[in-house]
Amino acid sequence: MTEQAQISLLERYRRLAEISRNLASTVDLDILLDRITEAAAHVSGSEAASILLYDESQGQLYFESATNLDEPLMQGLIVPVEDSIAGWIITNGQPIIIDDTQNDPRHFAQVGKATHVTTNSLLGIPLIAKDKVIGALEAINKLSGQFTQDDQEILMDLGSQAAVAIENARLFQQSDLIAEMVHELRTPLASLRTASHLLLRKDVSEEQMRKVVEIIDNETTRLIDMTTSFLDLARLESGRIPFNSEVFDPGALLQECVGLMQNKAAEKNLRLNLYIPNELPEIKGDQDKIKQVVLNLISNAVNYNKPSGTITVSGHSHPNELVISVNDTGSGIRQADITHLFDKFYRSQATENSVQGTGLGLAICKQIVEAHNGRIEVQSEVGIGTTFSVHLPLKKS
Numbered sequence: 001m002t003e004q005a006q007i008s009l010l011e012r013y014r015r016l017a018e019i020s021r022n023l024a025s026t027v028d029l030d031i032l033l034d035r036i037t038e039a040a041a042h043v044s045g046s047e048a049a050s051i052l053l054y055d056e057s058q059g060q061l062y063f064e065s066a067t068n069l070d071e072p073l074m075q076g077l078i079v080p081v082e083d084s085i086a087g088w089i090i091t092n093g094q095p096i097i098i099d100d101t102q103n104d105p106r107h108f109a110q111v112g113k114a115t116h117v118t119t120n121s122l123l124g125i126p127l128i129a130k131d132k133v134i135g136a137l138e139a140i141n142k143l144s145g146q147f148t149q150d151d152q153e154i155l156m157d158l159g160s161q162a163a164v165a166i167e168n169a170r171l172f173q174q175s176d177l178i179a180e181m182v183h184e185l186r187t188p189l190a191s192l193r194t195a196s197h198l199l200l201r202k203d204v205s206e207e208q209m210r211k212v213v214e215i216i217d218n219e220t221t222r223l224i225d226m227t228t229s230f231l232d233l234a235r236l237e238s239g240r241i242p243f244n245s246e247v248f249d250p251g252a253l254l255q256e257c258v259g260l261m262q263n264k265a266a267e268k269n270l271r272l273n274l275y276i277p278n279e280l281p282e283i284k285g286d287q288d289k290i291k292q293v294v295l296n297l298i299s300n301a302v303n304y305n306k307p308s309g310t311i312t313v314s315g316h317s318h319p320n321e322l323v324i325s326v327n328d329t330g331s332g333i334r335q336a337d338i339t340h341l342f343d344k345f346y347r348s349q350a351t352e353n354s355v356q357g358t359g360l361g362l363a364i365c366k367q368i369v370e371a372h373n374g375r376i377e378v379q380s381e382v383g384i385g386t387t388f389s390v391h392l393p394l395k396k397s
């Protein structure tokens with residue numbers, strides 16, 4: 001081994017030690033996975049690295065993080081266990097070095113086609129936690145020369161620590177979310193029990209009975225809405241739902257959303273307006289999910305408006321992005337609340353008692369928008385109103 005290579009190996013191990021300390025303290029799964037792939041590319045001296053996690057129930061591997069792919073592209077990438085190198089790693093629980101991936105029969109070419117990334121050399125290792133293979137970590141395209149045993153060893157070292165950190169982050173995430181969800185279910189369940197107790201009494205009048213049934217109807221609807229939101233968020237957070245990637249006309253989408261919400265606004269005596277230019281550029285993404293975002297924002301603008309208020313939905317195009325905004329003439333949001341607005345289950349005290357909700361709507365919106373490489377922003381003035389704006393990158397022609 002040359003002196004040069006030795007120093008760099010030493011330097012790589014020093015870097016690994018630094019990363020390990022960092023990984024152990026990261027409980028946010030997304031951030032953790034990104035750090036692992038970045039570290040993997042670095043310590044193995046390769047062009048890019050990715051993590052695929054294994055879903056046993058589906059028998060498939062999902063791309064969870066990659067240094068060279070963006071989120072929407074990754075969401076749709078599913079790799080079969082058979083006929084893929086990652087699948088081979090999972091099944092055999094062994095590392096692998098391939099010098100010429102293009103000519104390897106196990107190479108799953110579809111990913112390369114979808115991502116326009118050519119894989120030449122590859123070093124892959126299994127991620128093993130508690131004796132179970134949970135996924136594969138792959139580094140591709142060694143920057144100089146071919147992958148060596150040294151590269152494999154250092155990546156195995158990183159992988160063993162990464163696997164433990166992933167398991168911990170998953171447990172943390174689940175316990176956190178499940179505890180909060182169960183807590184939220186208690187209130188409607190308690191009202192349902194009170195209602196059924198009342199119905200069991202012999203001395204309830206016909207009129208009281210009707211009221212109780214109305215309560216039951218209302219609370220069950222609320223439970224259904226809540227469980228739908230829980231599931232949506234849990235799926236989004238796990239990164240397991242594939243996003244469609246289709247080209248669509250955002251103007252038509254906004255029109256549809258406004259049409260769907262018109263009755264709800266009218267019921268509350270609110271005006272709901274739409275402003276869009278004659279032509280908006282097409283965007284690429286998951287139409288249904290963007291629709292969910294817009295409907296959520298309009299629904300908030302309806303719920304948190306003032307009597308006889310107005311809601312204005314508009315679309316604008318800028319050189320690199322499309323901006324969808326939803327403005328209302330409601331109570332506005334205090335600065336102290338704005339900082340937590342997109343947190344799960346957060347509801348401001350100002351509205352908590354007057355409007356029913358779970359506090360998940362905006363958290364779901366944020367997940368969806370960020371999965372499209374966009375961002376969601378809010379501007380608000382207390383007593384005047386609020387504007388939410390969704391910025392989505394335009395598809396490059």
Ligand SMILES: Nc1ncnc2c1ncn2[C@@H]1O[C@H](COP(=O)(O)OP(=O)(O)OP(=O)(O)O)[C@@H](O)[C@H]1O
Nearest residue numbers: 300301304346347348351357358359360361362386
């Ligand atoms: N347009 C708005 N004007 C004023 N306050 C708002 C507005 N939109 C959201 N908020 C505040 O932010 C909180 C969180 O909104 P979010 O949509 O996440 O949850 P929610 O509306 O309470 O419940 P749900 O999960 O049913 O949507 C709301 O409870 C409300 O206090």
Ligand SMILES: [Mg+2]
Nearest residue numbers: 300357361362
């Ligand atoms: Mg809401």
